Amino acid sequence: MKAGRRNKLERTLIAPGVHLSCDPAEKFNRCRISVHFAFPAKRETATAHALLPLVLERGYADCPDMTRLTKKLAKLYGADLTVDARPMGCSHNLCVSVTGIKDQFALEGETLTREYASIALGAAFHPYFVGGTFDPEAVGIEKQMLKKALEDEINDKRLYCLHQANREFFGDSPAGVRQEGYLEEVEGLTPEQLTAAYYEMLRTANIELIVLGCTAEQTAAVKDALLAELAAIDRAPLPLAENIAMPRREPVHKTETYDMVQAKLCMLFTLGKPMRTEQLAAVRLAMALYGGSVTSRLFLNVRERDHLCYYCSSSFQSFTGSMAVNSGVEHADAARAERAILKELADLCDGPITDDEFEDCRRGLLSGMQGVEDTLGGIETWYYIEVLRGGDPAKVQTPAEARAALQAVTKDDVRAILRKLTLSVSYLLTKEVAAHAAE
Known part of the structure; x- marks a missing residue:
């Protein structure tokens, strides 16, 4: 690690579209090796890429x-392999x-790190194929698992409402691609299609190798x-x-x-312009004040005082x-709840914000951010999202830098962010069609 920056991962470009991020993480007794593939979401391959981590x-x-x-994992003192996908x-x-x-x-001087790397790279670059494609039996089993997960979502009306609102909000934008997959496509997905999607990922993805808790030599x-694996692939990474x-x-x-x-009521708002990384601290505090904490306006006023919602929260x-x-909400209260939600936003934009509520929300956020570096997974998630969000290594914040930025946020900074947000979509699931009014 560089002097004065002991809490920041070292990030190095090691090949076109491939970065290494590492931290010796000496306070932990465990280590972690992760290979991240990031590539543009596409409608035509969304279901295949949703199935891929399961297989x-x-x-x-x-x-x-x-x-x-x-x-094999048990013999390595209970090591853990995970393969997951995140939009x-x-x-x-x-x-x-x-x-x-x-x-x-x-206990017996085993070179565990070498075994961990072998498993991670094996899972990523040498899947089990039968006749040149993914094992049809494995594909069939995991297709049923994916199908069940997508069917279960319809019964989770809170999640279903959010997804329906997102579909209306994003339309044909790449952000509107349903990365969990499309139920109607699962049954027809073939091992050949899954294999083609896998090779497309290897060829086009930006790759982030994150190594935590290992020595410089390891x-x-x-x-x-990793570079030896990539040498065998005709890579053409996309931005x-x-x-x-x-x-x-x-x-x-x-x-x-x-x-x-x-x-269920889901309301989606847009900034109108892409968020700049320097706005993030103000956004975090704005969400905590509006609906992201137990001291927020939505929780204290719309839920507790007005009794209009069973739950009401905001996220960015x-x-x-x-x-x-x-x-x-109660079916008959949907329109009132929507008006109350909009009123609380307007009040934060133009009305008073007390010092107590402002500092309560700030302290809550700072407390939560203190724990980011308590686990290897927390460290990895923090920095990888920072990389994807900012791109430029100079803009990647450490948790300590993010806390300092949060300390500097003013009420005017919060108001400036909230005033940029405008309602685009309001989506309601109800048994009473007349309950949703646009006024």
């Missing part, structure tokens, strides 16, 4: 079934990660092993997707009817410059 996690060429893989704005992200104890704690060995924001428009109100006990998506307000 990759089942095993790889040298360890082709889950039973053998489980035994990141207009980018799709797939991560292969292995976590286990450091070499120095091995990190160099992992880096060299990382930039932050976007949907244009302002007249609010659209949509209603779906279901036989349900509690109505920095990659898309958008804010979501999710609430569960």
Whole structure:
């Protein structure tokens, strides 16, 4: 680590579209090796890429079934392999990660880090193929798992309402691609299509190798092993997707009817312009004040004082410059709840903000950010999102720098952010069609 920057990962370009981020993380007794693939989300391959991590996690060429893989991990003192996918704005992200104890704690001097790297790179670059494609049996099993997850979402009306609102909000934008996959496509997905999507990822993705808790020598060995894998691939990495924001428009109100006990209301707002990284501290505090904490206006006023919602909270998506307000309401109260939600936003923009509520929210955020570096997963998530959000290494903040920026935010900074947000979509799930008024 560089002098004076001990809490910041070292990030180095090691090949076109490939970076190494590392931190010795000496306070931990475990280490972590992760390979992140980030590539543009596309509608035509969304379902295949949603299925891909499920199949990759089942095993790889040298360890082709889950039973053998489980035994191998157990012999490595309970090491853990995860393969997951996360939507990141207009980018799709797939991560292969292995976590286990450091070499120095091995009872018989085993070179554990080398084994972890072998598993991570094996899962990422040498999946178990049958006749040149993913194992049809494994694909069939995981297709049923994905299908069930997508079917279950319809029963989770809170999540379903958010997804429907997002579909209306983003339209044909790349951010509107349903990265969880499309239910109607799962059954027809073939091993050949999944294999093609996998090779497309290897060829076009930006790759971030994150090594935490390893020595310089171990990190160099992992880096060299990754570069050896990439040497066999005809790489043409695409640029990382930039932050976007949907244009302002007249609010659209949509209603779906279901036989349900509690109505669900999702309201989506846009900044109108992509969020700048220097605005992030003000955005964090604005969300805490408006609806992201138990001392927020939405919680204290709309829920507790006015009794209009069972729950009511706001969240912000920095990659898309958008804010979501999710609430569960009585069917007859949906229109009143929407008006109250908008009023609280207007009051924060133009009315008084007390010192007590402002500092309560600031302290709550600072307290939560103190724990970011308490786990290897927390460190990795923080820095990888920073990389995707900012792109330029100079803009990647440490948690300490983010806390300092938060300390400097003023009430006027918060108001400036909130005044930029305008309502685009209000989506209601209810059993009463007349309950949703646009006034």
